[in-house]
Amino acid sequence: MSIGETHYATRAAKMRASEIRELLKLLDRPGVISFAGGIPDPALFPTDVIREGYAAALDAGGAALQYSVSEGYVPLRQWLVRHMASIGVPCTIDNIVITSGSQQGLDYLGKLFLSPGDTALVTWPAYLGALQAFNAYEPRYDRLAPEHGNTTPAAYRMAAEAAGGRVALAYLTPDFANPSGETLSLDGRRRALALADELDIPVIEDAAYQQLRYDGEDVPPLQALDVAAKGGDIDRSRVTHSGSFSKTLAPGLRIGWICAARGVVQKLVLTKQAADLHTPTINQMVMHHAAEHAHAAQVAKIRAAYRDRRDHMLAALLRHMPAGVSWTRPQGGMFIWVTLPEGLDGAELLARAVEQGVAFVPGRAFHADGTGGNSLRLSFSLADAAAIETGIGRLGALIAGAAQAAA
Structure with missing residues (x-):
């Protein structure tokens, strides 16, 4: 059969x-x-820099082709610590885990935070890849509209409980969202964080396009705002920042990252160990070379x-x-x-x-x-x-x- x-x-x-x-x-x-x-x-x-990166990684010995730690290549994580600081998020390498693209990060976060029947708060419209990643964990969805007025926290809770679950997370792409292209205002970001505080839920910040600003002034990332509100301590933040090199350097290397409180990162590392052990070491080394020399x-x-x-x-x-x-x-x-x-x-x-x-x-x-x-x-x-x-x-x-x- x-x-x-x-x-x-x-x-x-x-x-x-x-x-x-x-x-x-x-x-x-x-x-x-x-x-x-x-x-x-x-x-x-930047093909020339990437070519140089592969040559340098292979010339360095067998480490590029060997198993490695699940957290990710240390020099790349150190570069990301500096990058996160530049956008207002002080952290250490213990707050960074490397993923095989940001899509893998969304899947891991769905696995970590969603149980069947739980409610995920998402915008209408929302990134299709996030919905696909979350769907595997059998949630229901409720509409998140921080720019135009959310439902009350009590109403979100009642709807979730009536469906047999809880409000489990909020997912947002605050900068140049896929698919709408819209950017969440500073007030909208603060309203989203205030709602998450009242509901006591994690916030997933999808920052895939954060560096692609062409006009206007930068708006602080959700994580930067939340960390500042928590006295500068990222380990008290409820925001997980999902970043990617795919839109800036090259998507084919499949290098993304998550920046979050250490407790969240530790859980994500366990998830990665069970899924694929680690992101390919040579690709991480090449991406570090490209980030250092061409970003x-x-x-x-x-x-x-x-x-x-x-x-x-x-x-x-x-x-x-x-x-x-x-x-x-x-x-x-x-x-x-x-x-x-x-x-x-x-x-x-x-x-x-x-x-x-x-x-x-x-x-x-x-x-x-x-x-x-x-x-x-x-x-x-x-x-x-x-x-x-x-x-x-x-x-x-x-x-x-x-x-x-x-x-």
């Missing part, structure tokens, strides 16, 4: 294919202009390139989108969130858009409750000015036609 649905754990029912991963296949299709994946431009990767220049380079592409896309949207369509104007990151007129569906539009040679991600996948059908996410990181103009022109014409047909 073959293995069938009855053999799988209950959590398997919540595992869904990523619409983004599937759409990435369109990148290889001739003639399709893809605004789908939030993918760094490989032409901007500042690389961030400056990609900020300039992506700022220009964002500006081109915003200008193209203004030229080509019909009345009734609105969109965000991000100060950084890789995404613009488009809201269509009521009655239009992003998934239905995508099928026709691909036929016209343009791709995007429909918005429903980013909503834990299945709403958001009349929205879509556009990424500007991988397209040049000509492709943006052509692709947005095609998309605007399709939306205008669909709106006219629905009227």
Whole structure:
């Protein structure tokens, strides 16, 4: 007898294919202009420095190819201590654990904090990868809206208890969020932390895009605000900061990190020991080399390139989108969130858009409750000015036609 649905754990029912991963296949299709994946431009990767890093790691002896500690490569963690200090978070290497990309970090945090039936507070919309990571641990979701007004702590608790669990965590991408591109204000961040204090829950700060600011003033990370409120003691902070080198240096090395109170890091280290022992040592050594020798220049380079592409896309949207369509104007990151007129569906539009040679991600996948059908996410990181103009022109014409047909 073959293995069938009855053999799988209950959590398997919540595992869904990523619409983004599937759409990435369109990148290889001739003639399709893809605004789908939030993918760094490989032409901007610091390949020379990475090549040097691999040579240096191999020349240093066998350590690069050997088993290593689960916490991560010490020099890389020391670099991250300095980086976290630069954004307002004093810590030590005991507050840092290296993960195989920030996606692994989200999975570990879901495993650590969520029991079946617990409630996770997330924004509407929220990063699809986080929802996928958390889904394996069988939570329910409630809406978090620190910018526009949250439900009261008592209401969150009552709803969670009625569902048979507790409010277990809050998850936020405060800077240039995937998918909306929006940035949480300083007041919004303080409201989110105050809510977490009242509910006595951990806060997961997804900082994947934190370094990609193109306009405006920096806003302190949630963890920096919380540590400051706790007398400068990170071990009293309820915020776990999930960072990544994927959007700045190179995603293929799969290097992320979590900065958190030592007690949380110790639990995450045990989780990593059980999962994959450690992130590949050679990749950590190479990333440390790249961070030491190229990080500042690389961030400056990609900020300039992506700022220009964002500006081109915003200008193209203004030229080509019909009345009734609105969109965000991000100060950084890789995404613009488009809201269509009521009655239009992003998934239905995508099928026709691909036929016209343009791709995007429909918005429903980013909503834990299945709403958001009349929205879509556009990424500007991988397209040049000509492709943006052509692709947005095609998309605007399709939306205008669909709106006219629905009227």
